Each structure stands twice: as structure tokens, then as C-alpha cells.
Amino acid sequence: MRYILTLITTILRISFSTLLNQVANSLVKNHGRTITRKESIKRSWVRTIWLIAGIIMLFNPALPIIMIIALPTTFLSFMILDEMQ
Known part of the structure; x- marks a missing residue:
């Protein structure tokens, strides 16, 4: 059960960080690659x-x-x- 909870929290962290990066990229003009x-x-x-x-x-x-x-x-x-x- 502990592994499933860890898996769910990891997936949520990845999803949240991806969403946060998309919001940040839309607010700040990226001059990188x-x-x-x-x-x-x-x-x-x-x-x-x-x-x-x-x-x-x-x-x-x-x-x-x-x-x-x-x-x-x-x-x-x-x-x-x-x-x-």
C-alpha cells in the first residue's frame, strides 16, 4: 500500500510541476531553446x-x-x- 501511495504522490508531483511550468512559460517569454x-x-x-x-x-x-x-x-x-x- 505504501508503494501505491508513493506512486500516486509522484504522479501528482509530476503533473503539478508540468502544469506549473506551462503557466510559468506562458507568463515569461522564453528565449532559450x-x-x-x-x-x-x-x-x-x-x-x-x-x-x-x-x-x-x-x-x-x-x-x-x-x-x-x-x-x-x-x-x-x-x-x-x-x-x-
Whole structure:
């Protein structure tokens, strides 16, 4: 039960911080790097993959299982976000 509560609070924090960033970006003109639609789609895929991997890690919190899930997820994230195609 503790893991589910942690998962829910983490998802709410991510959602709240995303909402807060959107509000801040609409108020302040950003002169930094612009993110293309393609890149934002890639980031949303990676975010979803990590959320699913995190849920699986919470259901089975053994260190070897976490490493078996985390390492391929990391490499998959790098493959998706790689700019060279």
C-alpha cells in the first residue's frame, strides 16, 4: 500500500510541476531553446516509458529486478531521444 501511495504522490508531483511550468512559460517569454513537436512527442514517450518502468519497479522492489528494468529503460530512452537518425 505504501508503494501505491508513493506512486500516486509522484504522479501528482509530476503533473503539478508540468502544469506549473506551462503557466510559468506562458507568463515569461522564453528565449532559450525551442522544442519541436517531434521532440516533445519523443519526450512524452520517454516519460511514459519511465512511468511504466517505475510502476513495475514499485511492484517488485528487489535490487536485481530494479537493475534489470532500469538499465534497458535507460538505453531505450537514449535511443528514442537520440538526435541522429
